[in-house]
Amino acid sequence: MDISTATTLASGIVGLIVPAVVQAFKKYIPSGYVGLVSLAASILFGTIAIAATGGFDGTHTWGITLAGIVGVAQTVYTLVNQVLDGELSKDKLRNQ
Numbered sequence: 001m002d003i004s005t006a007t008t009l010a011s012g013i014v015g016l017i018v019p020a021v022v023q024a025f026k027k028y029i030p031s032g033y034v035g036l037v038s039l040a041a042s043i044l045f046g047t048i049a050i051a052a053t054g055g056f057d058g059t060h061t062w063g064i065t066l067a068g069i070v071g072v073a074q075t076v077y078t079l080v081n082q083v084l085d086g087e088l089s090k091d092k093l094r095n096q
């Protein structure tokens with residue numbers, strides 16, 4: 001496998017941090033676009049992490065890495081939201 005340790009580490013960090021970033025800015029995102037913005041943020045920050053660690057240099061596995069980042073980010077958000085009984089939803093933010 002051609003994925004470097006640095007790319008793996010950066011990918012894991014991005015996958016864990018992106019849900020927090022999206023949550024911090026959720027009140028500024030229109031209700032119908034939260035999922036799309038979350039996906040776009042995962043792709044954007046994942047691409048930056050892969051590029052910053054040389055993950056695009058001579059390797060064909062960057063697509064798998066990017067898919068992993070998106071999967072981790074979405075899974076982390078879903079699990080945290082379930083643990084908090086849906087407190088991260090846009091409707092809960094609006095009622096506060």
